[in-house]
Amino acid sequence: MRPVSTTVRYVRLTWQLSAVSVHRLTEYRMDFLLGAGGLLLRVVCQVAVIGMVFRQVPEIAGWHYDQVLFLLGFSLLPRGLDRMFTDQLWILARKLVQNGEFFRYLIRPVHPLFSLLSERFLYPDGFGELLTGAGLVWYAAGRLTLTADTTRLLVAPVLVLCGTLILASIKTLFASLAFWTTNSFPALYAANQLGDFSGYPLDLYHPSLRWLLTWLLPYAFTAYVPASYLLFGRARPLPWLFAVTAGLVALALAVWHRGVDRYEMTGS
Amino acid sequence: MTAATLRRYAPFAVGSLQSLLRYRSMFLINALTATTAVGVQVALWRAVYAGGGLPGGYDLPRLTTYVLLAQVLALFQSNRVDEEVAGEVQRGDIAVSLLRPVSYPLARFAAGLPVSLTNATLVAVPVVVLYALSLPLSAPSPEGVLLFGCSAVLSLVIGFGVNLLVGLAGFVTTNIWGVRVVKDSVVAFFAGQVVPLALMPGPLAAVARALPFQGMVDGPLRLLLGRYHGPLGAAAILGVQLAWAAALSGLAALAWRGAVRRVEVLGG
Numbered sequence: 347m348r349p350v351s352t353t354v355r356y357v358r359l360t361w362q363l364s365a366v367s368v369h370r371l372t373e374y375r376m377d378f379l380l381g382a383g384g385l386l387l388r389v390v391c392q393v394a395v396i397g398m399v400f401r402q403v404p405e406i407a408g409w410h411y412d413q414v415l416f417l418l419g420f421s422l423l424p425r426g427l428d429r430m431f432t433d434q435l436w437i438l439a440r441k442l443v444q445n446g447e448f449f450r451y452l453i454r455p456v457h458p459l460f461s462l463l464s465e466r467f468l469y470p471d472g473f474g475e476l477l478t479g480a481g482l483v484w485y486a487a488g489r490l491t492l493t494a495d496t497t498r499l500l501v502a503p504v505l506v507l508c509g510t511l512i513l514a515s516i517k518t519l520f521a522s523l524a525f526w527t528t529n530s531f532p533a534l535y536a537a538n539q540l541g542d543f544s545g546y547p548l549d550l551y552h553p554s555l556r557w558l559l560t561w562l563l564p565y566a567f568t569a570y571v572p573a574s575y576l577l578f579g580r581a582r583p584l585p586w587l588f589a590v591t592a593g594l595v596a597l598a599l600a601v602w603h604r605g606v607d608r609y610e611m612t613g614s
Numbered sequence: 615m616t617a618a619t620l621r622r623y624a625p626f627a628v629g630s631l632q633s634l635l636r637y638r639s640m641f642l643i644n645a646l647t648a649t650t651a652v653g654v655q656v657a658l659w660r661a662v663y664a665g666g667g668l669p670g671g672y673d674l675p676r677l678t679t680y681v682l683l684a685q686v687l688a689l690f691q692s693n694r695v696d697e698e699v700a701g702e703v704q705r706g707d708i709a710v711s712l713l714r715p716v717s718y719p720l721a722r723f724a725a726g727l728p729v730s731l732t733n734a735t736l737v738a739v740p741v742v743v744l745y746a747l748s749l750p751l752s753a754p755s756p757e758g759v760l761l762f763g764c765s766a767v768l769s770l771v772i773g774f775g776v777n778l779l780v781g782l783a784g785f786v787t788t789n790i791w792g793v794r795v796v797k798d799s800v801v802a803f804f805a806g807q808v809v810p811l812a813l814m815p816g817p818l819a820a821v822a823r824a825l826p827f828q829g830m831v832d833g834p835l836r837l838l839l840g841r842y843h844g845p846l847g848a849a850a851i852l853g854v855q856l857a858w859a860a861a862l863s864g865l866a867a868l869a870w871r872g873a874v875r876r877v878e879v880l881g882g
Contacts, residue, residue: 380792388799391808394818398809399658402667406658471792532639536646543654550657 356460360467367468382474389478392418392545407549412486413577414547419482420576421545421569424509426476432514433469434462435521439534443524449611458606459518459599490577498576505575508591509568513541515591515598516563522598525605537563544569564590622716623724630725634732644692645737648685652745655681655808670812675752676839677810682745683838684807684831686738690766691773691830693726693733696797699781700790708877719863719870722781723774730770758838761848765834768855772829775862776801778870785873806832812841826858 371378393415400411409417442448442462451461492498520537523530540558544565548556560566567587574580656678663674672680699722702708711718745751754762776797783793802808805827811819822828833851842848 374788376787377789377792380787380789380796382792384792384795384799387796391799391803394803395658395808398669398813398815399662401813401815402662402669403665406661406665529639532642535643539643539646539650542650546654546658550661551653555653 356456359456359460359464363464364468367466367470371468371470378470378473381471382477385471385474386478389418389422389475389482393482407547409547409549412489413573415482416486416490416577417547417569417573418545419479419484419486420506420573422475422479422482423506424513424568425541426472426474426479427506427510428472428513428517429475430469430472431467431510432463432517433472434466435517436531436534437465438462439521439524439530441529443609444528446611448609452606452609459602492576502572502576505572505587508587509572511591511595512564512568515594516541516565518598519594519601522602522605525609541565541568564594567591623720626716626721626724627728631728631732634728640694641733641737644689644733645741648689648737648741649744652682652685652741656745656749670810672810672812673752675750678745678749679751679754680810680835680839682742682749682751683835684805686734686742687766687769687831687834688802688805688807689733689738689741690730691770691777693729693774693777695722695726695774695777696780696790696794698722698725699778700784700793703781703784703877704788704790712874712877719778719866722778726774726777752839754838755840758840761852762834762838765829765837765852765855768852768859769830769834771859772826772855772862775859775866776827776830778866779862782866782869782873785876801827801830804828805830806835810835826862829855829858 396411396414396418399406400414404410406414438448448462451458454461456464516537517534520530520534523533527533540563543551543555543559548559548566548570551559556566567583567590571580571583571587575584659669659677659681660674662669669677702711711721714721780793780797781790784790787793804822804825806822807830811822811828811832814822822832833855836842837848837851842851
């Protein structure tokens, strides 16, 4: 009975805290438009570059224009979701351990990680990525006349969720390093930056980079693997996707707990 | 500029150089961003050449050189001025700066210069060496290098003007992060940092040519790679840059005067 009631409690808390964020959002409308609009413009520029590439050749590394757009759009879905719910990890990496403010999250009657993340639930800038991603996927899928069979329609949201969990885990992992190094911002930034590779077909890259993006920092499973399944029906790596998601979540939580255990408050 | 003015503004440059030691991780971050960006772009274009394209008359070594040096120029123009100015506005420190008997924009320029130079040496050189060792590049002519040098100096002024204007947006909005995402993508795109202007479709290229940003990347690199017609063509590129540098400086000065009028600082 307890796991159920705990889950219900957290879901309810998430809902309420998200509602608080929406209120904040209406208060700072200009800021929201800038943040979400900025990310939208970034995607528009990416699409423009892809468009210019395909003005030269009909396909790159076996992918056509619409397929690359689909991949880019899909990559934005977990990215946007992750940004909406875990943005506070950036603050942890940058300063919460350094200035000792982290203790605030330890004295609340919820899991410290939840407590930390809840500070910025529904971070509005993520909407920009989520909406453009959905728009791109919709547009590209329409032009590709994808066969929307029930299996794919059911699996697609699960794949997005797994991608989100992978991104959130990578972020938690590198942000948690701050418990040892007091500031892990450069490490987190570096890990995050490599994610930029994942919006394009991995077939473009050198095998060593591809290996790194699949097994070391598994960004491949957030976009390339799910999109290849949805587009070409390549289902063979899917079991790996679930295994990697589960393993990475477990690892991130373990590192997080080790870090929290060794956290010491500042004296003041 | 007289010796007295130089003496007056030199402390800002020295102070900024000293504080750079605190931002050592910034160099690592910049290096990684540039390396990733070049990696993605080069992978895309290599696939285009593999598919038999010859975009805009650029051969692969030339286009690789372009993509790589575009990032170097971007590093050269990243002077933290936007962050510093917006930060001062947000914290209210701007009040102190107003008390100083110097021109604020000039003081900012002096403080930004060491950041640009350090970025261009400590960050850009390793990135260039890394790619020069792993990819075929095209060697520029001596006069190309000379023209590029002059042009790069002008691009520095244009970049400073743009950054100062972005920083002053801090008077209008609190989401400077959003403004900077907008700036980063739009400026980079129209500067030709991602794709040379010659590869853009007609109308887009026309827009890019009419904007000041092309003088930040595309102009200098056209001079370096010899993509102009005779001495007059080279002079035209430099002339347009010069005009934009002057116009942006004027605009920044005007914006600064307007901003000071609406400044409001709490307490003190």
